[in-house]
Amino acid sequence: MKNKSYFLAKAGIIAALYAVLTLMLPFLSYGALQVRISEALTVLPWFTTAAVPGLLVGCLLANLFGSPLGLLDVVLGSLTTFAAAWWASKIKTKALVPLPSILLNSLVIPYVLFQALNIPYLPSVLYVGLGQTLAVYGLGYPMMLFIEKSTKLKMLLTDKKHP
Template sequence: MKKLPRMALIAALYAAFTILPPFYAFAYGPIQIRVAEAFTVLPFLFPETIFGLTIGCFLANLLGQVGFLDIVFGTLITFLAALVTSKMKKAYLAPLPPVLFNSFGVSLYLAKLFQVPYFYSVFYIMIGELIACYGIGYPILKILLKRGIVRR
């Protein structure tokens, strides 16, 4: 019974931490730190958050300025990264799928859209993902684990 509210909360938080000021200013483009990506570690503990993250990402990309490619492929990449995160065996690996999927996947279309070299985009998105996922998300995950939250 807690799964639907948890899914909705994550969707709302992801969208809010992407589209609201001051987060919007640095959540889009070939150089980005999408703070909402910190939530992408949650499928490690709560598989239902896969859909919350996907919906939240869809809403954030729909309301962003990047357009169709980000709405479709950005959302798909978030879904795939969350799905793989839910399969990780160790907590310290939970942030890795979003870092890799977004760095290499999102850069495929952002490099073209913003006319920057592909590996330039990979590098800067990876830095942003490392900050969000390992710098913010992983400590949150460790706190939840320390509080006795177990994988479902």
């Protein structure tokens, strides 16, 4: 029971952090040029499987309450975050953990932008990819390294073994 409660608590905290970071900075979080700061959290599946549902729920809430792009963003954006988090949780090489979020969001979110705002797909792939890279490699990866060096944070977060 303790492990299940701890898992749910971690997932809930991650969901809340993702939603708040996204909703707090809407000008950075939505649109053709976006650097969603909350995407830095997509490295957390490296440490805990609780990050997978946590990121899904956080993205779902952020898009439900903040996205000007409509239901398509709520559904596709959330599913993309879930797929990227699940994929990241399976990666064994630390430096590659940010890639699923960058790759999947770079391909899916431009489709949402095209459908919602008629923004051309190919340029959006580059813009979203750049924003994702800044958020995930620029903020998330250093956070990942910091967590690894912090005994207390690593102990609180980690439920996975790495090579």
